[in-house]
Amino acid sequence: MPAFPHSTTSTPTAIAVPPSLALPVIEAAFPRRLHPYWPRLQEKTRTWLLEMRLMPADKVAEYADGLCYTDLMAGYYLGAPDEVLQAIADYSAWFFVWDDRHDRDIVHRRPAAWRRLRFRLHAALESPRTHLHHEDPLVAGFADSVLRLYSFLPQSWNRRFARHFHQVIDAYDREFRNRTEGVIPKVDEYLALRRLTFAHWIWTDLLEPSAGLELPNSVRKHPTYRRAALLSQEFAAWYNDLCSLPKEIAGDEVHNLGISLIKHEGLTLEEAVADMRRRVEKCVEEFLVVERDALRLSDDLDDGTVRGKELGTAVRACVRNMRNWFSTVYWFHHESGRYRVDSWDDRSTPPYVNNEAAGEK
Template sequence: MPAFPYSTTSTSTSIPTATVAAVPTSLALPVIEAAFPRQLHAYWPALQEKTRGWLLEKRLMPADKVEQHADGLRYTDLMAGYYLGAPDAVLQAIADYSAWFFLWDDRHDRDIVHGRPGAWRRLRRALHTALDAPRDHLRHPDVLVAGFADSVLRLYAFLPDTWNARFARHFHAVIDAYDREFHNRAHGVVPTVEEYLALRRLTFAHWIWTDLLEPSAGTELPDSVRRHPAYRRPALLSQEFAAWYNDLCSLPKEIAGDEVHNLGISLVKHEGLSLEGAIAEIRRRVEECIDEFLVAEQEGLRFADGLADGTVRGKECASAVRACLGNMRNWFSSVYWFHHESGRYMVDSWDDRSTPPYVNNEAAGEK
């Protein structure tokens, strides 16, 4: 049976035990390994191949870096482990957009590292414009902008204009948050813990990944459902887990790269914790997030049951909410294993711990 009744793929795929990565004790979360079974969308092998081809077609990565690094970065694994039940075309569009997002993050990082504020300003403005009119930017001279326009235009094809407008609103906020991050890093500003947590919800794109649950479920949820605490709470917890676990795993990489945006760095700078104490505090927050999600998940399922009011629309809405909740749960295992399998976090294997081997150090129009 498909993972959900509207999936175009016949089943999900379990992960062979032999391929499961070893997890360092300091980063191991037994509750994830025991209580959050890991699966991949059955479309995943084709997804990986087509996203690799899309990166080449759009010239988003040099061919040699695609060949050497694209599969090992596991970007498609992350999405294929999250949006189970999504129609294949939806998952493909999400995976390509996700790969683009990582590349944008890398460009942003390199523009900071190499002191290219002009290049960043041009990119920021172009992305804001392309988000509102993607069709007009498919041939933009900056391949990152053109690739963004292509991926956004495809995402806009699945649900009504109201969903598209919401996605755009949420991503405009993400672009602005990246600009604040650029300023902080350029000036060595370490945000306070509360400032960091608020910024992180935007730079990690909490509401973008949550929005994408809806085309995966095949329907736009009413505002009254999306904004209900029984839906919003587990959605937020799943994203907070991902952001904070990312901070835990990427702390060595970000210290090596002279970063200022990591919960651990804010805890050391503003709360007076030692590095070891900050790591322990991040881990405590991560584990608390899991515990709270398990409670919120049950509240969400009861909320979904209440939506099934005997009408066709009520039944469809209840089914979609259950599907979204199921994928919020999938996010935990997908994020967890991604961090132990992706070459993005294998700092010890890099020739230079401050320079990822998969990045392009050049910026469009400014080298």
């Protein structure tokens, strides 16, 4: 079925989802929408990638739109002010480019380059303004996007975002060591690390500027709200692993739930795929239950006071966008050129990446 039954294009086409990856419950119960700013978003993020020198001009022209990075964010943060969505989309595009640099530094055995980048990103997170003109485009682009994200909510939100992303950088470093040393984490260890490398709490934090309000700890840490957020992110991370499995096996990866299941649980490839499908389907089932409780929480917060109405409205927006994450992640994996391994000349080398480290050949 089409991702958008009422597409804005003149020639809507159905997306062919392989049976092993098809989730009928997502297609039926999680209708997909795009933020109305999306066409402009796509154009401006493409321009930003060029201005920040994050991708060569020829690769931006050939691949940027087809990678669908802006589609992913425009389908998630519904209701966000245009400037907030633009900052999130640029940051998300940066994140994918960073992930590709990390991958290439591993593949080409560049530990010194990765170490330098890691230290610079930690520093830029604490002081983005002083890194806006850094020689490494990846550092400068990160500083630019983070500085914009820091402008929407109070310092307390900025400190939380920084704390969460420091953890993501350190998790990427653990992945770097695992991959260069050929270490396949055990399943439980991998699942804990995946919450960080997928940046579960970063994408959840960004629900708040989209809703225009920093949520108090009493709400963010409420078991119902936290569970709904975690389920939406776990679904995304594990579905990503399911869709990425052919690409990552081709690239001698060690960081994938399926690979951990095969190595440490003794599953065949077919059994691992079935196990991963069960996990993602369970996330959907549990979310449909918890979502109702989270929406009741938003109603309870709306106690007739001005503050209560503000909180209830923000939580309702955040929970509805958690729901959007399911559909936008699902369709992204079938629309984006990032996962079309069979169309690549080299199944282990994405055609949209730059194989050089910054300043190195």
